[in-house]
Amino acid sequence: MLKKMVLSVAVAMLAVSVVQAPASADPGFTPSRTDFVGVGSDTTQDVVNALAAAYNKRKPANRLASFNATGSATFTPKAGLPKRARVVGSSNGIKALQADTEGAYDFARSSRAKKTDGTEATLTFYAFAQDGVTWAVNYNSFAPKNLKKSQLANIFKCSSSARYWDQVGGKKNGKKRVAIRPWLPQAGSGTRSFFLGAIGLTDAQVGSCVNQKASNIENDGKKVGTNRAVIAPFSIGQWVAQAIYGKNDRHGKLVLGRIAGVSPTTGKITISKKGAVKGKNIRLNASDFPRQHLRLVYNVVRNEEAAKFEPIFGQTGYLCDQTKIIRAYGFEPIGGGCGAIS
Template sequence: MNVKSRLRIGAGVGAVALGLGALAAPAYADPSPATDYRQLAGVGSDTTQDVMNALGDTITNSSGKVIASWNATATSTNPIKTKATGCQIARPDGSGAGITALNTAVDGSTGCVDFARSSRGPNNTTTTDLTFIPYAKDAVSWVKQDGSTLPDNLTTAQLKAIYECTLTSLNGITLTPILPQSASGTRAFFLNSIGVTTPGSCVTSNSTIQENDGSAIDSPGDIFPYSVAQYTAQESFVVDDRRGDAVLGSVNGVGARNDDLTLNLSFPYLRNVYNVVPTAKLSDSLIAATFVGTGSAVCQNTSVITTYGFGALAGDCGSTTLKGES
């Protein structure tokens, strides 16, 4: 039985293990209809757009659904309109772009963006203007092409050398390391995890390479970082399956997932994912009820969070200690 066959069987097993239907309809992050503005508008991370859309469909108050989450990319609707009056903005693609959009809304007092989705912590801690509120656990591993004779396991030292272009072949195959577009939080986290500040000249990266999209992998030497939660959600068909021929690798001899496809908390590249809000808004009753503390609406919906491949955070969910500028 080949690797792809095992993966497709694994998808069915995973759907059962995660309590999902194998033919469950994928979730889409844009509110539908587009005029369903809701109460809190969020943009940013590709990795967390689907789980935040699901939480948007789940979390309500006396005024209706609370969260409107906009996709990182779409084939149409750009710019997006996040509020009923004004607020046409270019669709932010990735954690960094979402945080920039939030800062722009805060600095201009526009109210067009209320929170940013981020799969990384703050890059700039010179101010405490923004608060990064964690709500789930993820990991970032790497993928290769199904059937490639590249090793199934790579060490951190090997990954660092590959992305600095000092290791250019393995098992007789020329390596082609790939990174998603520059605003990607997954890109930033992965490079930090493997100790790479500046990728080498052999690395392929441009604005068209979207994170968590296996179509980037189309030759035996390709290596590409991938959110483990997104990979699981795609494999279990709760979101669009964008894996293509990409299969997950291990790091330092540790697999990213357990046998039941849940996140392996012993994996070396674990990360929190965040909703980022203006620090000045932490006392706002709607922001607080939605995001802040273990009793918040987001933190109380652990079944939704784990359905989308993420791990629960327990006591750390909703913490407001992590602050920064961008």
């Protein structure tokens, strides 16, 4: 069991060393029946793709094959198996792993923790990095730079006290009030469930003003759109990877907001008049950002197969040594917490 979330980083650590890694995409090969295939979280797909590509250069007997949450409508998980629908989101990846009877899936990427209601008792969750979730708006938004947890809750409840940006410290468009347009990713998204939990809401409390279409994909500014009134949750690690390091960049013109006056990132970010982002020494602010908005991310396997994944996902396994790749994709290594299971 993971007893403690690692929430701080040493002051003396060097700036992120960006390693050269292949472009994030589905694996460039059709996995064999003995390869290890993973599906699920959009948040961790890029970093796991890069880790898998690096691992496969070692020519292991069982290659890692990580399939994106987005892409073609169908894909072939392993040679000899029929095509099937793309698996989108942490919960859907976990369900696909649980329901699999053909040996199509071997692990699931998850940006949420293991459920405590017993429905995932047959699964082992391996923690491998730290992330956080905050709110994002377009660079020229009417939103303020800072929002409190209570204000975020009211926005996504569609409360009458938070229907317009000027009610929560934002701006009017001249003399005209600007209605807030909240946006959430699809059901099954780990980022969606984590963000709602962090601001104290359940799915049932989400208001009718919220755009929560099934086609909404997390951490994708192009899906969120360019409306100056929109607000959406966004993985801090994904935003750093995309906006700062250009990893599978789809952040559009979204920028991250502060919570309770605390920035989600360290370092200095500059934003041009056209929304271009530049930054130096940009990292997840694991030391000061509100604890409830920080999370661990995981790879999930079946309990009976955990032993064969220990050399990959375990505390002395391959992934836990790859701190440069993890940082290059915006996430924070978790030291001795890496490979801990729940």
